[in-house]
Every structure is written in C-alpha cells, then in structure tokens.
Amino acid sequence: MRRYAARLHLVSGLTWRRSYTALLTTLSGAARMAGMEATRLEKVRSGRGFFAALDQSGGSTPKALAEYGIDESRYASEEEMFDLVHAMRTRVITDPAFDGSRILGAILFEQTMERDMQGVPTARYLWTEKQVVPFLKVDKGLAAEQNGVQLMKPIDPLDELLERANRHQIFGTKMRSVINDADKDGVAAIADQQFEYAARISAAGLVPILEPEVSIGSPRKDEAETLLRDALQTRIEALSDDDAVMLKLTIPTQPGRYAGLAADPRVLRVLALSGGYSRDEACALLARDPSMIASFSRALLEDLSDQQTNEQFHAQLDASIRQIFDASVDKVPTGG
Numbered sequence: 409m410r411r412y413a414a415r416l417h418l419v420s421g422l423t424w425r426r427s428y429t430a431l432l433t434t435l436s437g438a439a440r441m442a443g444m445e446a447t448r449l450e451k452v453r454s455g456r457g458f459f460a461a462l463d464q465s466g467g468s469t470p471k472a473l474a475e476y477g478i479d480e481s482r483y484a485s486e487e488e489m490f491d492l493v494h495a496m497r498t499r500v501i502t503d504p505a506f507d508g509s510r511i512l513g514a515i516l517f518e519q520t521m522e523r524d525m526q527g528v529p530t531a532r533y534l535w536t537e538k539q540v541v542p543f544l545k546v547d548k549g550l551a552a553e554q555n556g557v558q559l560m561k562p563i564d565p566l567d568e569l570l571e572r573a574n575r576h577q578i579f580g581t582k583m584r585s586v587i588n589d590a591d592k593d594g595v596a597a598i599a600d601q602q603f604e605y606a607a608r609i610s611a612a613g614l615v616p617i618l619e620p621e622v623s624i625g626s627p628r629k630d631e632a633e634t635l636l637r638d639a640l641q642t643r644i645e646a647l648s649d650d651d652a653v654m655l656k657l658t659i660p661t662q663p664g665r666y667a668g669l670a671a672d673p674r675v676l677r678v679l680a681l682s683g684g685y686s687r688d689e690a691c692a693l694l695a696r697d698p699s700m701i702a703s704f705s706r707a708l709l710e711d712l713s714d715q716q717t718n719e720q721f722h723a724q725l726d727a728s729i730r731q732i733f734d735a736s737v738d739k740v741p742t743g744g
Contacts, residue, residue, distance in 0.1 A: 444535075448579050449676075451508070451512055451513075451539075451541055452512060452513060452541055452580075452615070452654075452677060456737045457508075457509075457510045457733060457736065458510070458512065458679075458701045458702035458732050458736040459512055459515060459543075459701070459703035459704075460500075460513070460514045460515070460708055461514075461705035461708070462497050462500065462501070462517070462520065462705070463520075463544075463582065464493065464517060464705065465517055465518075465545065465549070467549065469489055470489065472493060472496075472706070472709070473489065473493055473496070475709065476496055476709065476712060476713060476714050477714040477715050478496075490519055494519070498526075500709070500712070501514070501525060501533070501534065501538065501540075502525060502526060503725050504722065505722055505726035505729055506538065506540075506725065506729065507538045507539065507540065508539030508540045510729055510733040511540050511729065512540070512541060512701075513540060513541040513542070514534055514541070514542060514543065515543045515544070515545055515617070515703070516530060516542060516543065516544050516545065516578075518546075518569065521578065522572075522576075529576060530542070530576075531576040531577055531578050532577060535577065541579045541580075542576075542579060543580045543582055543617060544569075544578045544580075544581050545582050545583070545584075546563060546566060546569055546573075546581045546582065546583050546605075546609070547563060547582075547583035548561045548563055549561050550584075550586060553588060555591045555594030556588050556589030556591035556594040557585065557589075557591065557594035557595065557597065558585060558586040558588070559601050560583060560584070560601060560605075563583070566605070566608060567612075570614060573612075573614060574613060574614070578614065579614065580614050580615035580616060580617060580654065581614050581615075581616050582616075582617040582619055582656065583602065583618065583619060584620075584621060584656075585601065585619070585620050585621070586620075586622075586623060587626065587632050589626055589627065590626070590628035590631035590632040590634075592635055595632065595635040595636055595639050598620045598639075599620065599636070599639035599642075602619075603643045606618055610652070610653075615653070615654060616653055616654070617653075617655070617656050617679065618640075618653060618654070619655075619656035619657070619681065620636055620657070621656075621657070621658055621681060622657070623658075623683070624658060624683045624685065625684075629658075629661055630661040633658070633660045633662075634665070636657075637665055637666060637668075640655065640669055644675065647674050649674070652674055652675075652676050653675060654675065654678070654679065655669060655677075655678045655679065656681055656703050657680065657681065657700070658680070658683045659681075659683070659685070659690065659700065663696045663697040663698075664697060664699055667698070670699035670700070678701075679700065679701060679703035680697070680700040680701065680703060681703055681705075682702075682704045682707035685707065686707065686710065687704070687707040687708075687710045687711075690702070690707050691707075691732060691734070694736065695739055695740045696739070696740050701737070702736045704732055707732070708729075709728075711728065712724055712725060
C-alpha cells in the first residue's frame with residue numbers, strides 16, 4: 409500500500425507539474441499576445457505613415473489586373489485570376505519598399521488572408537516580417553441604390569469570418585458603403601448599418617474601420633459630407649468610453665471637415681480613400697487636411713506593372729509610397 413501511495417503521489421506530482429507548466433505556457437502566450445496587441449494599437453493610433461488597401465474583391469479584380477498590365481486573356485478561370493492577383497499583392501508586400509517604417513496597416517481581401525507569402529500566412533507575414541498591422545475587408549459588396557445611397561449587402565457569414573480573422577491574428581476589419589447624393593434619410597441608413605455591424609465586430613475583439621464613401625462625382629458632395637459628419641458624430645457620441653472605431657472617408661471638399669471626429673478618443677484614426685482621384689490629385693488634397701492619413705488602393709498601385717523588372721518595380725513602388733507618406737505626415741499649412 410505504501411508503495412502504491414508513493415507511486416500515486418509521484419504521478420500526482422508529475423501531473424501537477426505538467427498542468428502548472430501548461431498554465432505558465434498559456435499565460436506566457438497570452439502575455440505575448442497582449443503585448444503584441446498593445447504595440448499594434450499604439451502604432452495604429454499614433455504612428456507616422458499610412459494604410460495600404462490591398463483588398464480588391466472578385467468584382468474589382470479584373471480592373472486591378474488590367475491596370476497592372478494583365479488582361480483577361482491571361483486567365484481562363486476565377487481561380488487563375490485570383491492566383492494572378494495574389495502574385496501581384498505578394499510582389500508588392502514582399503518588396504523592400506513596403507514595410508512598417510512608412511506603412512502602418514494593410515487591408516486584405518479574404519482570400520489573401522487565407523494564403524501564404526514566402527511560406528507564412530499573409531497576416532502573420534505582414535506583422536512579423538514587415539511590422540505592418542493587418543486588417544480584413546468583410547463586406548460583400550453593395551446593394552442597389554436607394555435614397556441616394558448604396559447600403560452594404562447583408563454580411564451573412566460575418567461571425568464565421570471574424571472567427572477566422574482572429575485565428576489569423578487580424579487586428580481589425582473594413583466595410584464599405586457609398587453615398588451618391590445628399591439625402592438625409594439615406595445617409596442616416598448608411599450610418600446605422602455601419603455602426604450595427606461595427607458593434608458585432610467590436611464584440612469579437614476586432615477594431616472596425618467604417619467606410620461610408622461619399623462619391624467624388626456626387627452633385628452635392630459638400631452637403632453630403634456635412635450630413636455624414638453629423639450622422640457619424642451622433643453615433644460616436646453614443647459609444648462607451650472603451651469603444652474604438654476607425655473611419656475611412658472621402659477627402660472632403662472643405663479641409664478639416666472631419667477634424668472633430670478625429671479628435672474624439674474613441675476614433676483611433678481617420679483614413680482618406682483616394683476615391684477615383686489620381687495619386688497626384690489625392691496626395692495634393694490630402695496634404696491640406698491635417699486630420700487624415702491615406703488609405704489608398706488604386707492610387708498606391710498606379711504605375712506598377714507586371715512587365716517591370718524587379719528594379720523598376722521597386723523604384724516605382726518606393727516613389728509611390730514616399731509620395732503618399734509625405735502627404736499623410738507633412739501637411740501644407742493653412743493658406744499654403
């Protein structure tokens with residue numbers, strides 16, 4: 409009996425030590441994750457730089473590839489098309505010019521999140537190799553226009569998508585809707601939908617980027633921006649002090665229009681979309697607005713080509729990043 413009791417004590421001790429070691433490992437991992445999140449949060453909130461939007465989805469991919477010099481004759485299926493656009497994104501992200509010294513975050517398409525770069529899952533590669541914070545586009549496109557706006561289509565698989573985003577160590581999300589005219593009811597519907605989804609995203613532990621884009625072709629762009637600012641302000645004021653959101657907005661007609669939103673502690677950052685402007689136009693407008701930094705997509709990739717040598721590609725990407733970075737951090741004085 410004594411021998412059995414001694415053996416039982418030994419096994420019990422080994423089990424306790426294994427459990428204790430496992431607990432320490434878990435706590436250490438949790439501490440590392442908490443430290444990483446604090447670092448990423450600080451970078452997003454106060455870092456000098458801009459966001460790269462690399463989230464072209466199925467509908468916009470053919471145009472993005474065409475602008476990159478790959479026409480539709482180069483692919484015979486959707487699978488081949490997505491392989492080509494992933495190769496384009498990989499070329500951009502793995503280039504030495506693309507890193508966290510000037511780029512704070514990158515917004516990814518769902519398929520990009522699920523793929524690897526240089527043998528590493530893309531979101532993890534962005535942070536561990538480049539020190540760029542990964543975000544994920546979660547919307548599923550636009551509904552038909554009503555009341556001068558296009559709401560997002562329902563995001564039916566949102567909960568499952570957020571689960572996968574967390575597994576991939578994604579920091580936040582982005583979702584886009586469009587305002588085509590200054591209709592008060594339409595703008596209110598846009599804001600309501602954005603904040604309803606944002607609450608679910610925040611509950612999953614991710615930071616939502618709300619992107620209610622005002623079309624640069626709107627006949628009443630200035631008025632639409634005022635309606636949007638007021639609608640966003642009302643809903644942000646209703647958030648708790650612990651909530652955190654980001655905004656991605658069209659560069660306003662009046663510089664500084666969204667400065668009040670940017671000053672709210674619950675708004676981590678106000679990003680500017682290029683919205684159809686050329687890179688030169690977008691940067692010139694952005695440089696006059698001290699409350700915004702860039703989150704450009706097409707304007708970032710402008711002038712890059714599949715036919716360029718690696719040296720040519722790097723030189724052009726570096727020049728584009730430098731121009732967008734300068735417009736985001738070196739602002740033109742009022743009246744300048």
